[in-house]
Amino acid sequence: MKEYFVKYMLMAFALSSLFFLFLIFIFILFEGLPLFHKAGLKHIILGSKWAPTKGSFGIFPMIISSFLVTFGALIIGGPMGLSCAIYLSEYSGKRMKMFLKPALELLAGIPSVVYGFLGVVYIVPLVRDYFGGPGFSLLSTSLILGVMILPTVISISFDALMSVPKTYREGSLAMGATKWQTIYKVVVPSAKSGILASFILGMGRAIGETMAVIMVAGNALRTPLSILDPLRTLTSNIALELAYASGDHRLGLFSTGVVLLIIIMILNYIANFGIKKGS
Amino acid sequence: MKAKITVKDLEVFFDKNQVLRGINLSINKNMITGIMGPAGSGKSTFISILNKMLEFEDNVTIKGNVYIDGVDIINSDVDQVELRRKVGTVFAVPIPLPRSVFENIAYGPRLKGIKDRDELFTIVKESLEKAFLWDEMKDRLNTSALKLSGGQQQRLCLARTLALKPEIILLDEPCSGLDPISTAKIEDALSDLKKEYTIILVSNNTKQIARITDYSAFFYMGNLIEYGPTEKVFTYPANKKTEDYISGKFG
Ligand SMILES: Nc1ncnc2c1ncn2[C@@H]1O[C@H](COP(=O)(O)OP(=O)(O)O)[C@@H](O)[C@H]1O
Numbered sequence A: 001m002k003e004y005f006v007k008y009m010l011m012a013f014a015l016s017s018l019f020f021l022f023l024i025f026i027f028i029l030f031e032g033l034p035l036f037h038k039a040g041l042k043h044i045i046l047g048s049k050w051a052p053t054k055g056s057f058g059i060f061p062m063i064i065s066s067f068l069v070t071f072g073a074l075i076i077g078g079p080m081g082l083s084c085a086i087y088l089s090e091y092s093g094k095r096m097k098m099f100l101k102p103a104l105e106l107l108a109g110i111p112s113v114v115y116g117f118l119g120v121v122y123i124v125p126l127v128r129d130y131f132g133g134p135g136f137s138l139l140s141t142s143l144i145l146g147v148m149i150l151p152t153v154i155s156i157s158f159d160a161l162m163s164v165p166k167t168y169r170e171g172s173l174a175m176g177a178t179k180w181q182t183i184y185k186v187v188v189p190s191a192k193s194g195i196l197a198s199f200i201l202g203m204g205r206a207i208g209e210t211m212a213v214i215m216v217a218g219n220a221l222r223t224p225l226s227i228l229d230p231l232r233t234l235t236s237n238i239a240l241e242l243a244y245a246s247g248d249h250r251l252g253l254f255s256t257g258v259v260l261l262i263i264i265m266i267l268n269y270i271a272n273f274g275i276k277k278g279s
Numbered sequence B: 001m002k003a004k005i006t007v008k009d010l011e012v013f014f015d016k017n018q019v020l021r022g023i024n025l026s027i028n029k030n031m032i033t034g035i036m037g038p039a040g041s042g043k044s045t046f047i048s049i050l051n052k053m054l055e056f057e058d059n060v061t062i063k064g065n066v067y068i069d070g071v072d073i074i075n076s077d078v079d080q081v082e083l084r085r086k087v088g089t090v091f092a093v094p095i096p097l098p099r100s101v102f103e104n105i106a107y108g109p110r111l112k113g114i115k116d117r118d119e120l121f122t123i124v125k126e127s128l129e130k131a132f133l134w135d136e137m138k139d140r141l142n143t144s145a146l147k148l149s150g151g152q153q154q155r156l157c158l159a160r161t162l163a164l165k166p167e168i169i170l171l172d173e174p175c176s177g178l179d180p181i182s183t184a185k186i187e188d189a190l191s192d193l194k195k196e197y198t199i200i201l202v203s204n205n206t207k208q209i210a211r212i213t214d215y216s217a218f219f220y221m222g223n224l225i226e227y228g229p230t231e232k233v234f235t236y237p238a239n240k241k242t243e244d245y246i247s248g249k250f251g
């Protein structure tokens, strides 16, 4: 009797959380799709002019910007995170692991506004002084996002590396491979789908990040032509304008949300596919 | 008769737990030396002293001397990679790398820097022949090694070890998960290989030790209880413990 109660109770919670997710999805589609109908898919996706109060809803520069900062984050955070995961799983002793893992989780818990703040205070002036431009730029944003995705990349890659059987390592070492040869010829290839998944989930984190990006990206309404140009991402666009938008302007922001949602869903799908294929 | 390996007063501790308690023995060239004993008696630990794999554990203490060709591998500064090419190991569970049959065997030679495809092919072929596996594999060199049967995988691991051109081959319970037919094939291969190599075979199966080894050692709780020509160990064991173990009274 009690068992049943617990079971159905848990099921109700599980289903309701799914239901809320579904509700959010429907809500965004419901609000976002009408404008696609009214202004045209091509006008929105490929249009380069965003002037929603004057009937221009082009978000092409923002789509490009979102992709650019995401890849920028990956270029910086990917190799760094993977190196860190390799160090943690292959080289560090038990005590070091016990210290570094929680430290990493702490890093994941820092609010994004703090990253943004550090970015404005240190990274932006540094980029301005050493490379030129306004400092609020693709480069600064990529640097900040690169650090922000580290916990995701490290912890998922770490799990993937740790799940490579010890016997693979022994087999390789017994055949006269050095430790490093064993790592890059056997351990990393065996964990590659998990590592790939960590990169993609890191990208998902980067593309969805808003607060820190608004603070360091400069939010200019055009396609950046160099890494020192300011830019505006999809998420920033929504967050910056939603407070005062009304009518078609508001709908335009929801359309931005629809595009973002679809991109994130695709990324998650690829990540899950990667994890499944590896196991 | 020439000693290839000489062990003097070997002691091994994991933290404070003593696992080998003063082992002394000499292992001959071109012979199969069997090591038997109940689980936990230190056989695998002994094997991983010889290939220096034990040094990856961070809580071990090793005392004593182990000479291979007169060089003390414990106390002198030997290159681990060089040593593992000279002392090949086949583990209990066959663990091919997730690659093709060919690549599994070519892995060691490639690490040595051999790149020439023909040369690699020759090594792969010879190694498979010596492991009695060539006939089964000659048309399947590009299939994934993970798709082979357990017995084939274990012979693949033997071939992979042979490809390193070692002088000593260590086998730690190589037949524990295999059926009698696969076991027989491994035994045939080993009997053939002793002409060229020094072979150490750890096995829980006393019949197997009696069948194919020339010398045998009996380990019990970290002590070397008995060591001598297999025939003598099995017919006139000097120690009562050995007799009990061989006749299956415990193990
Ligand atoms: N890495 C290790 N850390 C601590 N104790 C170990 C380790 N490896 C083996 N031992 C202990 O050493 C003893 C001998 O183990 P082992 O050499 O594997 O025995 P066998 O191969 O004869 O079954 C066992 O009591 C085992 O628990």
Ligand SMILES: [Mg+2]
Pocket (backbone or CB within 6 Å): B043, B044, B045, B172
């Ligand atoms: Mg063992």
